[in-house]
Amino acid sequence: MQPDTGPRADALELTVLMPCLNEAETLATCIDKAKAYLSRANIAGEVLIADNGSTDGSIEIAKAHGARVVHVPVRGYGAALRHGIENAHGKFVIMGDSDDSYDFSRLDPFVEKLREGYDFVIGNRFKGGIADGAMPFLHRYLGNPVLSFLGRLFFRSDIGDFHCGLRGFRREAINALGLKAPGMEFASEMVVRASLGKLRIAEVPTTLSPDGRSRPPHLRTWTDGWRHLRYLLLNSPKWLFVYPGAAILAFGALLTIVLLQGPVQVLPGVVLDTHSLIVGCMAMLVGASCLSFGVIARSYSATRGFLPVNPRLARVKAYATLERTLMGAGALALVGLTGLGYAVWQWAAADFGALEYNGMVRMLTVSCTLIALGLQLAFAAFLAALIDIET
Numbered sequence: 470m471q472p473d474t475g476p477r478a479d480a481l482e483l484t485v486l487m488p489c490l491n492e493a494e495t496l497a498t499c500i501d502k503a504k505a506y507l508s509r510a511n512i513a514g515e516v517l518i519a520d521n522g523s524t525d526g527s528i529e530i531a532k533a534h535g536a537r538v539v540h541v542p543v544r545g546y547g548a549a550l551r552h553g554i555e556n557a558h559g560k561f562v563i564m565g566d567s568d569d570s571y572d573f574s575r576l577d578p579f580v581e582k583l584r585e586g587y588d589f590v591i592g593n594r595f596k597g598g599i600a601d602g603a604m605p606f607l608h609r610y611l612g613n614p615v616l617s618f619l620g621r622l623f624f625r626s627d628i629g630d631f632h633c634g635l636r637g638f639r640r641e642a643i644n645a646l647g648l649k650a651p652g653m654e655f656a657s658e659m660v661v662r663a664s665l666g667k668l669r670i671a672e673v674p675t676t677l678s679p680d681g682r683s684r685p686p687h688l689r690t691w692t693d694g695w696r697h698l699r700y701l702l703l704n705s706p707k708w709l710f711v712y713p714g715a716a717i718l719a720f721g722a723l724l725t726i727v728l729l730q731g732p733v734q735v736l737p738g739v740v741l742d743t744h745s746l747i748v749g750c751m752a753m754l755v756g757a758s759c760l761s762f763g764v765i766a767r768s769y770s771a772t773r774g775f776l777p778v779n780p781r782l783a784r785v786k787a788y789a790t791l792e793r794t795l796m797g798a799g800a801l802a803l804v805g806l807t808g809l810g811y812a813v814w815q816w817a818a819a820d821f822g823a824l825e826y827n828g829m830v831r832m833l834t835v836s837c838t839l840i841a842l843g844l845q846l847a848f849a850a851f852l853a854a855l856i857d858i859e860t
Contacts, residue, residue, distance in 0.1 A: 714759025
């Protein structure tokens with residue numbers, strides 16, 4: 470790492486931060502626009518380039534145009550930005566790609582919101598305007614809208630453009646979030662952590678232009694899209710496990726109860742019978758597994774500091790102690806064992822010969838399902854208790 474010789478943070482209001490990996494074609498333009506903005510707005514600031522291993526002369530260009538350069542030893546969009554934020558000297562940081570797709574000469578809305586006391590300000594390209602050819606069709610009409618919708622749904626955020634790369638923030642507030650993602654999912658991590666951390670967030674319209682590079686962008690549509698989706702899901706056990714699990718369990722329980730007494734005709738010529746009962750029992754097992762995964766994952770995330778403590782989950786855990794949960798699991802298993810014992814008794818009464826198929830299959834299926842649910846609940850309770858052990 471090169472010596473940090475720039476002006477100190479208490480002397481600067483704003484750092485304009487740009488990650489860079491071989492951006493010789495556009496870097497000078499971006500730096501010049503940012504410096505012109507700082508001069509026009511009379512802001513004490515700097516332009517900081519977080520270089521990720523450029524070999525095309527980008528470093529020399531940055532220095533020649535008056536930017537400060539920090540070298541990032543770890544490859545990746547997120548790694549470059551994290552290192553840049555850590556080394557920024559401004560009270561505020563505005564970050565954006567160095568491909569000339571964002572206009573660094575028009576940063577007033579970001580600075581105004583930051584001066585008003587907002588911790589995090591993100592641009593919205595869909596409100597500000599996307600020029601023709603600036604965003605691929607799949608990104609504009611599928612990737613960004615879907616991922617932004619899921620982000621709003623999962624984390625109760627009002628942000629309309631989760632992946633706008635032009636964003637500003639108070640440096641101390643973002644550093645306190647402990648961001649770790651090394652790759653493109655850093656963009657999602659920043660928004661998710663800011664939302665979960667209850668930071669004051671504002672959104673401002675911004676424009677997006679076609680980038681000025683002749684080479685393809687670093688972004689990989691499907692790979693990076695999956696990394697963003699994966700990050701959103703892993704940080705929302707509720708939507709990944711709990712809600713799907715509850716829906717599947719409810720469906721299975723309803724189907725099992727309806728078919729417990731015998732076949733049910735749902736449409737002319739369509740009768741649900743033992744095979745549908747088996748489907749219902751399997752759905753109950755899958756749903757219960759998802760629910761237990763959700764509770765354990767949420768508890769683990771809070772223990773490790775990935776997610777804040779959930780007060781409702783804490784109250785449930787305080788009541789559903791290991792011992793109480795084991796009692797409930799034992800009750801389920803006991804009901805199942807009773808049904809299984811009755812089936813064996815019936816079989817013995819028939820001298821272990823053939824039995825009436827339909828009724829016996831219902832009895833055995835439901836009984837074995839209850840036994841499996843009881844065992845699953847017991848093991849899940851022990852795993853949850855293990856995670857809660859203080860070290």
